[in-house]
Amino acid sequence: MTETISAEPYSPDPITPVLTANWGDDRAWKITNYERRGGYKALRTALQQPQGDLVQLVKDSQLRGRGGAGFPTGNKWGFLPDNGAPRYLVVNADESEPGACKDMPLMMASPHTLVEGIAISSYAFNAHYAFIYVRGEVLHVIRRLQQAVREAYSAGYLGRNMLGMGYDLEVIVHAGAGAYICGEETALLDSLEGRRGQPRLKPPFPAVAGLYGSPTVINNVESISTIPSIVAGGADWFTSMGVDNGKGMGIFSLSGHVRNPGQIEVPLGTTLRQLLDITGGIREGHQLKFWTPGGSSSPIFTAEHLDTPLDYDSVAKAGSMLGTRSLQIFDETTSVVRAVTRWLEFYKHESCGKCTPCREGTWWLVQILKRIEAGQGQEGDVEKLLDICDNVGGKSFCALGDAAVTPINSAIKHFRDEFEAGYHTPAWELFPYEKNVIYAQPAGVAQ
Structure with a gap:
């Protein structure tokens, strides 16, 4: 919770500092500075409310998942069956999409925003264990989260009998091994359980049989971090921002x-x-x-x-x-062919190899794209790219196959002439790469 939040009507000012309001504060990641801005007040408020009311509040706020799919968060919480099995919250902090950079800065600048959101969310749907699955390469983020969790335990915001209100919650920070496929929720669960990260067949969905076969909610970092502000400001305050849906x-x-x-x-x-x-x-x-x-x-x-x-x-x-x-x-200095080729090299490398369309299709797509980039494309290569995309998209075990072919299909739709130019001219001649760099290199340093 930050001091900028109130239930006042939303201002037309396009800048909306709520999650980012304290990022510029001195040592904003420390619990004392987070509390100074009103941090953990929302947790105290939440623990005094019936759990069902909190779930309904999130539904009323119309919060949609901030991780990509945009599924209504409150509805996801409401899917958990009441079958007597333990419930788990898993926070997907495995941000690794090329170009994605919002969850990592949030966890670095204000990890307690996430920790407080975890505490409120877990209480809302009666989970006593929560896991933060973080990408293994971001060691600095992992250490900051671990420190924040330790501080929260020491202050009584986590652990047994939270704030003396009779609720128990254990939070575990888990470092993955650096696999993009583990951003897929069921592959993440397999990795969390100690197995190789590969997607599971659905159904059953994680809400029914997730971590250790129990009902599990999997939410993105930003989704969970938004919960304290909704509790503090109310559903009407939250829905006053944004647009319909x-x-x-x-x-x-x-x-x-x-x-x-x-x-x-x-x-x-x-x-x-x-x-x-x-x-x-x-x-x-x-x-x-x-x-x-x-x-x-x-x-x-x-x-x-x-x-x-x-x-x-x-x-x-x-x-x-x-x-x-x-x-x-x-x-305009950018070669679309080059950009798409680099993205496809990433998806080829990160394919888990479980299904044939993705494993084989991404490999062949990269070979053709490299050929076109080098100006050695052959007549019919563009049609071949589209045909392979058709055999990968919608036919792979998980969404990684769809993610791989999406940029190709759209790039050809808008810039087909650039791909066909690759039948005779290298991309680096049409779009010299030295003109494309964002930051100028010192003299004598290779681009």
């Missing part, structure tokens, strides 16, 4: 050819044009060519989509998906 605020990450890249928190429904106005626009002397509204796994947009409201339904209607709100911005 996209209520509240969200952290958008802008990277690439923008003057001031970084994270910015605004209401859902804000457009890229507005975000660029706030962040200084495209780098000087250049113009927007294409961008991703939801990370590399979302269909790319072009300048014609500048005024598309960035909420779940509007973006879907325009032909893409909001996803992780990872806005990668590319100007």
